[in-house]
Amino acid sequence: MKKMFLMGRSEAGKTSLIQALNGEELHYIKTQYTNLNDDTIDTPGEYSESKRFSVGLACFSFEADVVGLVQAADEPFNLFGCCLHTFILRPLIGIITKTDSAYANVPMIRQWMENAGCDRIFEVNNKTREGIDELLAYLNDDLPSISMEEAIERQRLGISEWDS
Numbered sequence: 001m002k003k004m005f006l007m008g009r010s011e012a013g014k015t016s017l018i019q020a021l022n023g024e025e026l027h028y029i030k031t032q033y034t035n036l037n038d039d040t041i042d043t044p045g046e047y048s049e050s051k052r053f054s055v056g057l058a059c060f061s062f063e064a065d066v067v068g069l070v071q072a073a074d075e076p077f078n079l080f081g082c083c084l085h086t087f088i089l090r091p092l093i094g095i096i097t098k099t100d101s102a103y104a105n106v107p108m109i110r111q112w113m114e115n116a117g118c119d120r121i122f123e124v125n126n127k128t129r130e131g132i133d134e135l136l137a138y139l140n141d142d143l144p145s146i147s148m149e150e151a152i153e154r155q156r157l158g159i160s161e162w163d164s
């Protein structure tokens with residue numbers, strides 16, 4: 001299973017997403033610090049919201065196989081700049097939560113995620129688990145492991161380690 005690092009503003013639904021992926025009932029826990037689990041790394045939203053802390057996010061991302069950018073469907077503005085994938089060095093995926101919100105604007109969030117450079121974009125409702133199986137199927141599909149020589153060759157060719 002791919003280990004996923006989650007980032008996104010406070011209340012975006014990162015912790016709830018982990019609970020939904022684990023098949024747990026949602027129970028609110030404010031994330032106070034970075035939580036490393038076997039398959040996920042959960043971060044406090046405040047890290048993404050602060051210029052200083054956000055640099056640390058790039059470091060934590062190196063512990064993971066994939067970086068999940070979490071944005072709720074009803075977020076009023078975008079915290080993330082374009083081409084975010086260029087400094088992360090991991091595959092970047094977008095996860096749109098709260099698709100059930102009365103204020104959801106999924107096409108707008110998709111556009112933000114495409115601008116950020118997300119390879120894949122998933123839409124989920126953590127409460128009903130809609131969309132969770134599709135994300136799980138992606139996560140269950142392990143990244144191919146490559147040797148150092150192969151990684152160097154890919155760098156020479158200017159392609160990502162994980163691209164086929």
Ligand SMILES: Nc1nc2c(ncn2[C@@H]2O[C@H](COP(=O)(O)OP(=O)(O)OP(=O)(O)O)[C@@H](O)[C@H]2O)c(=O)[nH]1
Pocket residue numbers: 008009010011012013014015016017026028029030031032043044045046097098099100101124125126127
């Ligand atoms: N309607 C709806 N509510 C959700 C969904 N996902 C999360 N929530 C609610 O949104 C609130 C915040 O969710 P969290 O998972 O704690 O958000 P977080 O991104 O972990 O926030 P921080 O820990 O502060 O960074 C909780 O009350 C959740 O129940 C969803 O898909 N739909």
Ligand SMILES: [Mg+2]
Pocket residue numbers: 014015016029030031042043044045
């Ligand atoms: Mg949290």
